[in-house]
Amino acid sequence: MKVWLTPRNAFVVALLAVLALLPVYSALTGNTFMVTLFTRIIILAIAAVSLNLIMGFGGMVSFGHAAYLGIGGYVVGILAKEGIDTGFIQWPAALVLSGLFALGVGALSLRTRGVYFIMITLAFAQMVYYIANGLDRYGGDDGLTIQRRSDFGGLINLSNRTVYYYLCLALLLATVYFVWRMVKSRFGLVIQGSRSNDRRMRAIGFSTFRYKLTCFVIAGVLCGLSGVLLANHTNFISPALMHWTRSGDLIVMAVLGGMGTVFGPVIGAVALLVLEETLPHLIGFVSYVLIGKEVVAAKEYWQLILGPMLLLIVIYARGGIEGLIAGSRRG
């Protein structure tokens, strides 16, 4: 029988509890920013989970995943600008377009492998990035403010901060659950088999290309959803949404949390973004303890610590945070 009370599961449950109760804490303390910050974290976690689906389980390292954030966001933004506020059109359109883009990119990119795959996905993302830059009507380089969040009639009011937070959390959990089911299904086994040994998969009779392409499209749609949510959250979209370093950030989240585990990317997203918020204060605090005063300037150099940390994680903790919590079983 499986043991359910592992340190890992305890941690996941604790994290979920914190996420679920956050708006309560925020309401009690009056610090509404916590909800804003964590809405963003949750949305990016969806993107990281989707990236992890193709990268961690399918072995397809996409260096252009931020493109879907952009496509999802821009569909919402452009439709809103053209006066179509209803989410019943905006959301499906965004998801379909993300999927179609993934279909095109995947069909062309999946012929290559290894670093060529990394670079060709980057190339396609850069193309979308520059297209967005050239969209003069929609702000070009400067981006576009979305005056109203997607309208779902009386169904749900996205402008309510708490409602929106719980919607995003629910979508994250749905995504995680869906991915969890999927990786255990026949489809998921084919994807993981092809990461492990693509040649053998074909020899035993799988058309791995089709399955990988399907997986690529699913990940694209999920990340497009994340883009839709992000655009609604910030009320603003710009090409910066899909700058190549953003794709890098998503990879960092997936790996930091623990690649190839379903919940890992969520942990990674929370860890990275919380670290980003707190590391400056941490440095300030350490300098206060060490030399008796807070060195304000030192707080700006928090990335000096983040960079080597990433390298150390790559070298010494390949299972990411998940791996550390779960012990050495995942290696």
Place this chain on the structure above:
Amino acid sequence: MTKRFGGVTASDNIVLDVTAGELHAIIGPNGAGKTTLIGQLSGEIVPDAGRVYFDGREVTALPVFRRSALGLARSFQITSLFLDFTALDNVALAVQAHAGHSFHFWRDAREEGELREPARIALAGVGLAHRADEIVANMSHGEHRQLELAMALATKPRMLLLDEPMAGLGPEESARMVQTLRGLKRDITILLIEHDMEAVFALADRISVLVYGRVIASGLPADIRANAEVRQAYLGEQDVVAEHG
């Protein structure tokens, strides 16, 4: 069939006919083009000229996975498994490959009896039943070879292409493998590539000799043993091979 790699002709006008139900062995020195031949038959390598027929049907243009679906299975000379999966998972994947399409996203495949049961049977068939839940990376080389065979079998093939299943096995493991193959050859057509002459002559119904991409002889084991050209071209070289191996 002809295949050239740059200036090297790996398969030079090979004509090979494997009859249903027989175990046909291919022998030949290193570099004779044996693995290339299997590659062309299984569909991984496209011949520059010539045709491949399977069960009376031309399959020259079919990709690997389609030939596999027709019942043509292969094993690999260099162990090629899913190292981070369990033994049972490996075989179950092979079963799954022939159980319709795999666009099932919801049901837990590890709970599906129709995938797991045939896999367990195939594992038992090669004597690995007790190792079913072991991660493949932790298993021995001999077990890997057995597992290779189990995977090929799990696809319920009508013809097996075996690329040196005995390579790197100890005498005891080899004997077990010969035993297993002997059990199989009644039901399945087998094309066997092997260096282990003892095994070849023990198992084969017919033997073809491949040297520098050409079939120089083909016939019953006894004829091959007697063939002067073969002795000179191949068996004479066996000493050298033996020194290495």
Place this chain on the structure above:
Amino acid sequence: MKRILLTTCAALALATAPAVAQQKTVKIGFVSTFSGPVAAIGNDMRNSFELALDHLGRKLGGLPVEVIYEDDQIKPEVGVQKVQKLIESDKVDFIVGIIWSNVLLASLKPIIDSKTFTIVTNAGASQLAGEMCSPYVFSTAWNNDQTPQAIGLYMNQKNVKTAFLIGPNYAAGKDMLEGVEATFKGKIVGRELTVWPTQLDFSAELSKARNAKPDAVFAFYPGGAGIQFITQYAQSGLKSTIPLYTAFTVDSLSLPRLKDLAVGIPGAQQWVRDLPNEANKRYVNDFRAKYKTDPSFYGSQTYDAAPLLDSVVKAVKGDLTKKDEMRRAAEKADFKSVRGNFKFGPNHIPIQNFYLQEAVKDGEEFRLKTVATIVENDQDKHWQKCKMPK
């Protein structure tokens, strides 16, 4: 340390300002760029703001001040997040700063939605002057196209018949080129927009300019890009053959690096370090004494924000909930600007003079110097689009 600062300030306030009923601090969120290649601009703004607070005894309207500095990393989406944090988490009374038009445009919605009183001290996106104007948002800077309009006028005075325009491809860049086109009476023989902020090498565009054989070239490149552009302009041999006119390209941050290369290149600006008024003399002299360098126009605009806020807090006697009274007070612009005369238009954008500045060598040092006044009391042309609630 924040807490220590707070207590000290509170203690000071207690000792010196017993008149103020509530012992409240004024919380200011300061958004600028403190990392990356343009951190110099953010630092100059911060230094100027700190100096202004020093000049005011670290108090606004008698209340102690706490400033929270946030770095937007030149990214609009980071800027938005920082602005949201300041409003929601730190619950600041004022937001000050913002360099980039795109960061401003991204942040404007949360600012307006939350009615946070904001002083923009650089970004001059024309939407702010027009359709997106807000009762609680003021600018101590300018609208993007005002400065190039002044340069266009100056080019007319200099009898320039044909011009080649070049700038970066973002909101401000496009506004700048349109600004020149609005006032320049000669013929535009070429108009180039380059990729911003990634394109560093202007060789192809400079070859185009040479090929077009214009009487003059106009360029807008803020920050580090300005240094690149002017250096390459000189290297291509164009500086001696085709005169270059600029806006926001030569400033006191780039001058120490450009040195001789910048001499003789005219630019328009609403403030120059040598403007002859008392407030400015005090600002420039104390800035030089404290930071050993000249302040830039970015700094001057930010410096002005402090006395403006001082007048606002004074007007409501520290009760920062009276937003409408605060707004009326700010609209009066009752403070001594380093620019001399200073007043707001109906859209809360300054109406001000624009000067022609040039770099000169002063001993070992290079300095910017006022050469002429190009336009007086210039108002942006977008104010009619602004539907400011009464």
Place this chain on the structure above:
Amino acid sequence: MLYLIEQCLNGMQLGMLLFLLAAGLTLIFGIMDLVNLAHGSLYMLGAYFAATFVELTDSFLAGIGLGLGATLVAGIVLEMIAIRPLYGRDHLDHVLGTFGLLIFFNEFVRLIWGPAGLTISLPSQMLTAVQVLPGVYYPLYRLVIILTTLVVALLLYILVMRTRIGMLIRAGASNREMVGALGVNIKLLYTLVFGLGAALAGFAGMIQAPLAFVQIGMGENILILAFVVIIIGGIGSIRGAFVAAIIVGLIDTMGRVFLPDLVRHFLSYSAGSSAGPALSSMLIYTLMALVLIFRPEGLFPASSK
């Protein structure tokens, strides 16, 4: 026509710069199988070193020389401390680890040199344009860059094709195991190659610095271009890098020159002005995607060299 020649020279100059970066990148990639996102940081470090030494010595050439040495040392130290543990890992680990290094170097440079950036002043005789053909004027310094880089490319060619080290490098690029089997000190070879790549990148940074501006993050965008170059050229191939660098340089320049005007024919003037630069930036990525679709191993795969 004369104008076209001038623009071709501009394209060449960009191509030469890309080649310097791509050569190191492709060697490191080809031999150690390492994806190095921090290569652009070495470009930046080279520029900062050179700027510092030019300031100290008051001599452009001495500054470049010392800067080159410093970058070489920095590259070797970096390899020994941070890069070595990454060999043999998969590409994802490389991307992530060197992404971390890239972040680190940006902050490190800010800590040492401050956020404002530096400039390298050219000797005044360089601040002029010369007549290269009747009617074609070209900035002298850019001409110097083209010629110097051609010399470097030639030296590199001789090093790779005519020396023992070069033989090992070539062997390493096409068959890594073989070099190990030859009993060569692989560690030393790797360190040397990385150092050489670092020096080339640093050199690119320092010769570009007088044109541009020495600033944090200056290597990032050009690094992506250099990656495009080595992918198009074929990983591990110096010759491929050279040809692809020139192709990318020319296409990028020509795109910037002609596309905006072309787009303006179809769209409004202002829409064309902003769509033009965006489209020309897309060109090279489109080229890379096309190359990968039709020749997944690049134009000059290392094994066929």
